[in-house]
Amino acid sequence: MRDPGELYELTADAVMVPEGLHLVAGLTGFADAGGAVSQFTEYVLSTLDHTVVATFDADALLDYRARRPIIYFDQDHLTDYQPARLQVYLATDEIGQQFLLLAGFEPDFRWEQFTAAVLELIDHFKVSSTTWVHAIPMPVPHTRPIGVTVSGNRSDLIESMSVWRPHTQVPANALHLVEFRLQDVGATTAGFVLLIPHYLADTEYPSAALSALESTSAATGLIFPTDRLREQNREFVARIDEQVQENGELGKLVGTLEQRYDAYMEGNPLRSPLTDEDGELPSADEIAAELEKFLMIKRTRDDGSGS
Template sequence: MTDPSVLYNITGELGNIPEGLDLVVGLTGFTDAGGAVGQIGDYILDNLSNRVIAEFDADELLDYRARRPIIYFDQDHLSDYQPPALRLYLVQDELNQPFLFLNGFEPDFRWEGFAASVVELIGRLSVKTTTSVHAIPMPVPHTRPIRVTVSGNRLELIDALSVWKPHTQVPANAMHLVEFRLQELGHPVAGFALLVPHYLADTEFPLAALASLESISAATGLIFPTDKLREEGRVFLTKIEEQVGTNGDLEKLVGTLEERHDAYMQGASMKSPLTDEDGELPSADEIAEELEKFLAIKRHGDNDQGSPLGL
């Protein structure tokens, strides 16, 4: 078997890193509803003290043609190439508690090698727990708190926080494989899947980022500065309510989602907060159709601030 360490390079001194730190993982790629993972990556690295200690080899792991890097065209020449990165950081939270943060692109290639590399780093650094977050679009209302589905072997988190426990096949992401391998080894691991309103999936939804950080805090005890995100979330919701409140069809749609959500959370006999009385999932098109129509009309009168839905 190929040496797992060939997929990454150590860029910092490992000898002074304390043992028993928590590892937090946020990878962008297959799905990132509400921009949750992208936002927390920027938020953590912009607001907390950090340094890179390892970097994965993008040429081995990334399909550049599927996710093309950005380069700046400056009138008559190319400049400021932004290569994709997948890095392991040593970070300090708001109370100066250290933790490890694996952030960047989700690998396209060599998943088994990537999983083996992460498992090796976890053992090499004597990681205490591993917590990952990602976000998926679901037919849930924006007027209710963002809920989560929790996987892994930390039963206390699953019992306390996981509101939807389906028996189903799902498209895997790279961290699912890492989580599966860690479960086999008995390493404490939790994966949070945030259930983000489908009609907000293609924009940066601040409350999705906030829910991600709160999930990480619940799993690790880490403390994050969230005042800015909370204020951005309040402003965002105000704009959404202004738009929804002027269209009766949209109000009806959101009201239906609220009823299904609340019935499920109150322990009604429904199988899922995402289904109707017949157990059918409303399609993505049904959820977003009225919103798209309304915003297409309203776009003509938008001010310079644009739509908070990013449409």
């Protein structure tokens, strides 16, 4: 395997990083249901003081043809090229606690070398624990708290927070491999998989980001400002609830999901809260299409451009 150090460069600010910080990670590009990871990392970077301490080589890790960067066309010339970034930040939470944040795109290439590079950085900064978040769509209702599946070697978090513990094969992402290698060397690590309502998987669901923040707080003790996000979530849920009330099929879907969720959480011997019955519920695509149509109409009305 190539030298892991080829994939990243430390910045001048790297010397400012004290030993023993928590590393928090969230990478975008795969199954980011509800925009949980993208909202989570963007919100942290927009609300907390931070500085870049390491930058990964995008040319070595990113498939540009699959995930093209953005460049702006201003009438007759190009401006403001925005390359994809994968970086480690030194950030400070709401009460002054410092932590490291690994955020950006999920690598398309060189996963083993990238994983070795992350472990090298963890060793370099003497990281105390690594916590990462991921989100997948599941047939669960938006009217109940977002559940999580916890992996890693934090038995305290697994016992207190993991609501679904399947025996299954799943498509891996790069942070799965990082966690796997950290377990091999006995480093403290926890992964949170957020279980997002399948009919909201293609939206930017503020509750998903809130769940990511709350899970990270539970694992690290870090404190994040959430007032703005909670207000956005109240407005978002109000719109969804309005559509559910107006659409019988949506109401039937949510009601059935609520019954199954509640039965599972009360200890009913179901295999999971995700059991479905053939032909009873609209598909995720159908429900998402209905919601997107409703939200588009609602946005038009709110902007004053509708009748």
